Amino acid sequence: MNRSKKPKWIILLCVSIAVIIGALIFLFLYLNQKDYNGDQFPTSAPVAETTTPQPTASATEKKPVDAWGHQTSELGDHAPDFDELMEINPDIYAWIYIPNTNVDYPVARSTGDGDDSFYLEHNVYRQYQFSGTIYSEIKNQPDMHDRVTVFYGHNMLNGSMFASLHNFEDKSFFDQNNTAFVLTKDKVFTYLIYSAYTFDDRHILNTYFLGDNESFQEYLDSTLAPHSYDANVREGVELSANSKILTLSTCTAGASNTRYLVQGVLVDESDRR
Secondary structure (H helix, E strand, O other): OOOOOOOHHHHHHHHHHHHHHHHHHHHHHHHOOOOHHHHHOOOOOOOOOOOOOOOOOOOOOOOOOEEOOEEOOOOOOOOOOHHHHHHHOOOEEEEEEOOOOOOEEEEEEOOOOOOOOHHHOEOOOOOEOOOOOEEEOOOOOOOOOOOEEEEEOOEOOOOOEOHHHHHHHOHHHHHHOOEEEEEOOOEEEEEEEEEEEEEEOOOHHHHOOOOOHHHHHHHHHHHHOOOOOOOEEOOOOOOOOOOOEEEEEEEOOOOOOEEEEEEEEEEEEEEOO
């Protein structure tokens, strides 16, 4: 007597259901990637003891900086402990904070294996994570004294990493928010955000000859008058060969060959207390 076989459509249905469940689980994890400005790296309040070393924080104050008639924001209680951060990962050399955005993260620079894009998909613990880490490339020195320093970060769907840079597309937000802070172990760098716009995917540090004063000035002028439909530029800002520019780069929701850039000029460098 032959045993009846299950119809093929039942097997296909089971496989399809399993694929759908797996896709939903992946989507859930993707949308809920952990944010470093929370459980892992607080900057203003102590947290419960965990098995992973946590940076401590102490209150610090910084007065606003006036530049071209624009008053910058306060730094507030941001005092990451770089000794502890570097125990977690010696590639961490800076912290970036932009008031009224979600940008409040450590910055890493890959030096061990020569792979500039390592932190594109690795967290500060050097573990694979899709959201990666805010990072700069080996071309940029960690002292923040290069003419142009570029920080890269993902445009995450959950609003983390550099996703909230897109807030600067709104002119009202751009007009009311003009400051970015970069902290290192010994210094606080204050930048006036002066330009935000969609750009192509050219590698800025490799494309432009920034060492020559005339060429550098041409590049600076292009950032003050970008050819972009969504450009916002702060009036009255003047840039020269002595300017130090911070460029924040993230992806756009459109074409894969475009990037959204937020750029600031250094207006103050002070010692950390």
